[in-house]
Amino acid sequence: MKALTSRLISDTKKNKLRHLGTTLRYSLYVITHPFDGFWDLTHEKRGSLGAANVIIVAALLTNILKLQFSSFLFVKVIWEFTNLLEIVLGFLAPIVIGCLANWGLTTLFDGKGTMKDVYMAIGYSLTPYVLIQIPMIFISNLITVQEGSLYIFLHYLSVLWCGALIISAAMMIHDYALSKTLLTLIATVVGMMVIIFMLLLFFTLVSDAIAYFISLYKEISFRFY
């Protein structure tokens, strides 16, 4: 009995891993066939949250590795002023806030996608960034500054590819036309700014409130001291 359960557990584990593998491999299909790929990603359940997580973490790692291992000819870092936490948050926070803003907007304007769909779409859209930027770290150490146009070309290629993927993803998961997609994406950016503004406002107000209570406490303690 015991052996059976453990085998079952290991089987489900194996299945899960296999599922993650297939969904990860599916990202390669998505980036080459964006419309078809993103449609199936959400509507045919061919993608997974796990794969999206893996890609986002990989993209984050790419960003960090790039700082450390790229040739200084192309990526110059002032290590004195580099903060790992800043890099991590600077990468993850826009994704999270972007998800929120996009989902919030598109639910109001008959978008079909759920929050999960938006997150998966962003994750899968980052695939070319990882696939191009990681080899670029090696390439940067093999070329001189005169041959740097190759590096710059690859960099723009990766970024533009990601951009194109995000646009097509937004079209497919929300079932929008192109013009509406572009409008919602611009609105999403505005929405992100509003969210950041609200967060800042919230934190300043909270800190003010805390400061108020602290001063109140001090005042009272001085009175009774």
Place this chain on the structure above:
Amino acid sequence: MRKKTKFIIFFCLALILFPSASVRAERTTYTYTYDYWRVERESPDAYKAVETITGSKLGIGDFSNPQGLYVRGNRIYVCDTGNHRIIVLERDGYNNVQVIDQISEFKGDVENNTLSQPHDIFVTETGEYYIADTNNQRVLHLSSDAQLIKVINRPVDQTVDEASDFLPTKLVVDKAGRCFVLARNYNKGFLQYDREGEFIGYMGASEVRFNFTDYIWKLLSTQKQKSQMAQFVPTEYNNVAMDKDGFLYATNSVFEEHMLRSDEAKPIRKLNSMGTDILVKNAELPPIGDVWWDNAGGVSGSSRLIDITVLDNDIYYAIDRTRGRIFGYDDQGNLLYAFGSIGNKLGYLQFPTAIDHMDNDLIVLDSRNIGITFFTPTEYGKLINDAIMAYSVGQYELSADYWREVLRLNGNYDMAYVGIGRALLRQEKYKEAMEYFEFALDDINYSKAFQLYRKEWIEDNIIWIFTSFFLIITVPIVIGKVKKIRREVAEAE
């Protein structure tokens, strides 16, 4: 309790055994350089102030508003402008300065035989004087015993208002006897006079700058409105020096601050005989003095370079009136070091008016502390000079040795890394050269070294590269063939 006393005793013993009283040399000047990120990095003193000499110390009465300074050999000529005289000093040895002569009048066949507010002086190799006798509106050419040779007067030029004053302020004379004069309110560059004192023409006028919005306004306005507007005029130079090859180095301080970093303002120019600017600018930033203009101690704004002097090894020093600093640049336009400040101590300046050099020593005239300050290079400054000198005459290895010494004194000195890297590059030690260039974040030189290193590496490993290529292509084919044969054999059986 006992533990505590024990500890205290031990602590006292430790203090006695290892005296930690730090020995610190007194700072004479505040010296710094900029790194790749344009961050100010402290540097050892490259020059230290030796002495400030005032007129009363020399026994000839205090200077009054001295404006001009010239050095020829070991003689220093000071224009004591407010006292209408020229003072000739001689400096022997380290800091022994004596008055040789005072010139306040001269012999010659002109109405006025005295000087009035002389602003500048130039002394030729034969000892003849050229004096900008400013308030008498003339430039005097005197022999070494103060006999008048010729008078240079206002230029004959239709475009200049005859009623306006001709106030020559700065001048230099080249080896052919041509005289280049800067005069107040003349904005077409240098007034050029020939050997006989005839006006030849203007030279080196800076291009006219104008504001684009002003230009649009001017296009839209009527003739009458235009006449009331300020005119677009070229900027005036404020000082000039001549290097050993006869090129003119001019400074100007009339510009808008945002033009500095983009190299539109060009506060320092090197003019050839055609009047074009040929200053070499191979550094990250053009020579503009300070890069950051923080507002502190009542001082703000960019550097205003008001005089310049060029050493025989083409290192030039410009002096900044805003913060009393002296900036040293090499012939490629790299900032070697900046030092000095506004203040009352020795080595600090208040209102510098002129700078000149005697060998490698710098001499600065200050019109507010009415003295002449002598700066002499420290070991560090000498090493930098030597390194640059050795490189310019082609002794690259020697130069690298000097740079290594410099690095020992200042590990933040990017130029030293580049200097060593260059020497290693010439010795075909590419890998090491790359390391040094990387320290200084020097893209171009690093790429040069890397390109050669890469070529060498490929040439060394060409066999392995080809073999691995060959293997990658052939092995799968061979394996496929073998499998096929096996399958066929199996089928046959």
